[in-house]
Amino acid sequence: DGGITQSPKYLFRKEGQNVTLSCEQNLNHDAMYWYRQDPGQGLRLIYYSQIVNDFQKGDIAEGYSVSREKKESFPLTVTSAQKNPTAFYLCASSAGQGVQETQYFGPGTRLLVL
Amino acid sequence: AQSVTQLDSQVPVFEEAPVELRCNYSSSVSVYLFWYVQYPNQGLQLLLKYLSGSTLVKGINGFEAEFNKSQTSFHLRKPSVHISDTAEYFCAVGRSGYSTLTFGKGTMLLVSP
Numbered sequence: 001d002g003g004i005t006q007s008p009k010y011l012f013r014k015e016g017q018n019v020t021l022s023c024e025q026n027l028n029h030d031a032m033y034w035y036r037q038d039p040g041q042g043l044r045l046i047y048y049s050q051i052v053n054d055f056q057k058g059d060i061a062e063g064y065s066v067s068r069e070k071k072e073s074f075p076l077t078v079t080s081a082q083k084n085p086t087a088f089y090l091c092a093s094s095a096g097q098g099v100q101e102t103q104y105f106g107p108g109t110r111l112l113v114l
Numbered sequence: 115a116q117s118v119t120q121l122d123s124q125v126p127v128f129e130e131a132p133v134e135l136r137c138n139y140s141s142s143v144s145v146y147l148f149w150y151v152q153y154p155n156q157g158l159q160l161l162l163k164y165l166s167g168s169t170l171v172k173g174i175n176g177f178e179a180e181f182n183k184s185q186t187s188f189h190l191r192k193p194s195v196h197i198s199d200t201a202e203y204f205c206a207v208g209r210s211g212y213s214t215l216t217f218g219k220g221t222m223l224l225v226s227p
Binding site: 004031033035040041042043044045048050056058090092097098099100102103104105106107108110 | 123146148150155156157158159160163165204208209210212213214215217218219220
């Protein structure tokens with residue numbers, strides 16, 4: 001089955017630690033996205049990538065970093081500079097680069113701070 | 115910049131009653147409009163989208179939405195809800211020529227027996 005996988009489902013971060021969230025898709029999609037979801041806040045865009053080896057900042061990129069070395073993979077690193085990382089993180093992908101393309105979402109990773 | 119307002123954070127309804135979830139957007143240019151549903155602790159799933167053409171859009175699970183350009187609205191409706199429709203619903207808007215969507219803050223639909 002084609003789809004998007006995110007791992008782990010739950011992730012715990014200690015103070016001052018960097019952690020990496022995995023996102024893999026086998027849909028052969030060009031574009032990939034990372035969103036952060038907080039209760040009552042909706043989804044906010046962290047980073048997006050329209051093509052391999054290229055990515056752009058979203059609305060809340062500070063404290064996060066990404067890479068896009070392979071078409072199917074778009075990992076997100078939450079750095080120690082992100083002071084309030086507790087949230088639900090969603091990865092998505094779309095076939096094309098235009099906003100009219102449907103975004104398909106993974107099941108999410110919940111990040112908690114110890 | 116574009117924005118999306120979902121006017122209700124929670125909508126409680128009884129099973130088999132009709133429901134309308136409201137969404138207004140602010141953009142003066144051509145827009146694309148989406149409704150997504152999120153079940154607890156899951157990702158989002160597309161319900162329906164408006165790109166062009168007929169202003170009444172039908173989606174999955176019996177939902178439909180109407181694009182109203184003059185009122186800049188895209189309200190979601192279902193004539194008879196089920197318990198299984200309990201979920202959070204997100205409206206999203208994208209502008210022609212851009213690459214990213216703007217999501218509303220979500221409306222929690224609570225269906226009780």
